[in-house]
Amino acid sequence: MVTVAFVGLGLNDERGLTLEGLEEAKKADAAFAEFYTNFMPNLDLKRLEDLIGKKVRVLNRSQLEDDEGRELLSFGQESKVVLFVPGDPMVATTHISLRLSLSIMGVKTRIVHAASIVSAICGATGLQSFKFGKAITVPYEEPLPNSVLETISENRERGLHTLLLLDVKAGQERQLSIREALSRIESANANFRELLAVGVARLGAPDEKVKGGRLRSLISEDFGAPPQAIVAVGKLHFMETEALKALCGVPDEDLREIR
Amino acid sequence: MVTVAFVGLGLNDERGLTLEGLEEAKKADAAFAEFYTNFMPNLDLKRLEDLIGKKVRVLNRSQLEDDEGRELLSFGQESKVVLFVPGDPMVATTHISLRLSLSIMGVKTRIVHAASIVSAICGATGLQSFKFGKAITVPYEEPLPNSVLETISENRERGLHTLLLLDVKAGQERQLSIREALSRIESANANFRELLAVGVARLGAPDEKVKGGRLRSLISEDFGAPPQAIVAVGKLHFMETEALKALCGVPDEDLREIR
Numbered sequence: 001m002v003t004v005a006f007v008g009l010g011l012n013d014e015r016g017l018t019l020e021g022l023e024e025a026k027k028a029d030a031a032f033a034e035f036y037t038n039f040m041p042n043l044d045l046k047r048l049e050d051l052i053g054k055k056v057r058v059l060n061r062s063q064l065e066d067d068e069g070r071e072l073l074s075f076g077q078e079s080k081v082v083l084f085v086p087g088d089p090m091v092a093t094t095h096i097s098l099r100l101s102l103s104i105m106g107v108k109t110r111i112v113h114a115a116s117i118v119s120a121i122c123g124a125t126g127l128q129s130f131k132f133g134k135a136i137t138v139p140y141e142e143p144l145p146n147s148v149l150e151t152i153s154e155n156r157e158r159g160l161h162t163l164l165l166l167d168v169k170a171g172q173e174r175q176l177s178i179r180e181a182l183s184r185i186e187s188a189n190a191n192f193r194e195l196l197a198v199g200v201a202r203l204g205a206p207d208e209k210v211k212g213g214r215l216r217s218l219i220s221e222d223f224g225a226p227p228q229a230i231v232a233v234g235k236l237h238f239m240e241t242e243a244l245k246a247l248c249g250v251p252d253e254d255l256r257e258i259r
Numbered sequence: 260m261v262t263v264a265f266v267g268l269g270l271n272d273e274r275g276l277t278l279e280g281l282e283e284a285k286k287a288d289a290a291f292a293e294f295y296t297n298f299m300p301n302l303d304l305k306r307l308e309d310l311i312g313k314k315v316r317v318l319n320r321s322q323l324e325d326d327e328g329r330e331l332l333s334f335g336q337e338s339k340v341v342l343f344v345p346g347d348p349m350v351a352t353t354h355i356s357l358r359l360s361l362s363i364m365g366v367k368t369r370i371v372h373a374a375s376i377v378s379a380i381c382g383a384t385g386l387q388s389f390k391f392g393k394a395i396t397v398p399y400e401e402p403l404p405n406s407v408l409e410t411i412s413e414n415r416e417r418g419l420h421t422l423l424l425l426d427v428k429a430g431q432e433r434q435l436s437i438r439e440a441l442s443r444i445e446s447a448n449a450n451f452r453e454l455l456a457v458g459v460a461r462l463g464a465p466d467e468k469v470k471g472g473r474l475r476s477l478i479s480e481d482f483g484a485p486p487q488a489i490v491a492v493g494k495l496h497f498m499e500t501e502a503l504k505a506l507c508g509v510p511d512e513d514l515r516e517i518r
Binding site: 006008010011012013014015016017018019020022023051087088089090091093096097099100103104111112113114115116118119120122123124126128129130131132133134135136137154158160203204239242243246247 | 265267269270271272273274275276277278279281282310346347348349350352355356358359362363370371372373374375377378379381382383385387388389390391392393394395396413417419462463498501502505506
């Protein structure tokens with residue numbers, strides 16, 4: 001029987017792999033990877049291959065999804081296959097669909113979980129996990145869909161933070177930047193100039209950058225290379241206020257008149 | 260200068276550690292761990308010690324927090340210390356506070372991220388990450404605080420799922436079970452008998468159990484050993500409906516009349 005294990009690569013580089021993921025990949029007959037749902041510019045494919053003792057074939061979206069994962073199954077009837085995925089595998093909803101297709105074909109699937117920005121954002125910013133409302137992706141799509149500002153506003157009405165994921169351009173090594181996303185939010189509604197936000201670039205990397213402030217000033221901050229994400233801040237617990245100052249470099253004056 | 264690295268242990272056992280976390284722990288002068296913010300019954304401390312080549316001292320809440328982490332600093336002025344934490348370190352908000360205290364004392368801190376139930380719940384259930392609203396912990400506290408049912412209802416009004424974390428009893432190896440939490444929700448408001456929910460036990464372990472259904476029937480399901488958690492389901496995308504059937508064993512009749 002064929003088994004496909006979705007193995008998370010976590011954050012930053014190949015060392016985001018867990019010991020269990022490494023075991024699973026060493027035992028596998030074939031290894032694949034995708035980097036279209038997320039960026040891992042610091043991951044060294046050669047080092048990953050050396051670690052697991054086999055070649056890793058990188059698939060693009062159409063190779064992986066157009067035939068509902070059959071590419072993964074071309075290694076015979078008795079194979080164990082791993083598919084490396086950035087972050088925690090099923091945070092990319094497209095892989096839930098792939099997993100269901102494989103299940104319908106009678107392929108056994110399993111998941112080896114890894115770190116995801118969804119939880120790591122708390123460590124990077126000091127904002128509390130249970131204070132986050134619904135997350136949303138800021139897409140490349142023009143004009144900016146209303147759902148982005150609505151999600152931020154609805155969360156803020158309930159005192160909650162919003163994780164804003166930034167779109168990855170299909171087929172290109174390009175991600176919407178913090179600056180681009182903030183400009184598009186400001187253009188859509190000038191009231192958001194006063195929004196308190198935190199930008200996070202290269203989470204988990206040695207050169208991780210975390211910087212917060214009002215949107216109007218944050219918009220001119222240079223965050224450097226991807227991957228990047230933003231938090232739109234909601235109501236603050238006093239410990240979160242301290243964290244924003246100590247960990248996110250938010251100036252005191254930007255913290256006045258926050259609900 | 261002292262450095263404290265908060266190193267996530269991820270899910271299930273010591274193999275949830277990342278390759279980066281392993282490197283960090285091997286290089287450290289001293290290793291500590293805590294298991295009071297979460298359960299890891301399958302983790303073998305001896306195997307963890309063998310992996311990192313040094314003893315791991317397990318601290319309870321008061322040892323770690325009463326002196327604001329000074330216990331971690333008792334290894335001299337030039338030490339590198341790791342503190343192992345279940346899941347992704349800063350999802351437990353108490354560690355944000357510890358990290359801030361250490362920062363104030365001039366101690367450099369870093370985080371090695373790992374898998375957390377906050378993202379892994381999507382893989383276990385097939386429910387989509389961006390469809391989750393605010394999460395909440397069901398506490399041991401009697402009576403059940405209104406905030407639990409309010410959070411579920413507010414999320415559901417917006418079509419969103421709610422991750423219900425289950426309280427861990429301080430100082431004891433005991434966690435509120437799925438069954439106990441569901442009974443308490445039912446007792447607080449009988450209308451919740453029709454709530455569609457998914458119970459998840461031992462996420463990431465070989466004997467992981469995922470089972471969904473209406474609260475009234477799910478309440479008699481035996482989920483076995485901890486750790487456990489619940490998702491209160493909101494509005495479903497058709498792919499999520501398929502996932503609930505295929506991955507969570509939700510019977511067809513339980514999926515009728517869901518908004």
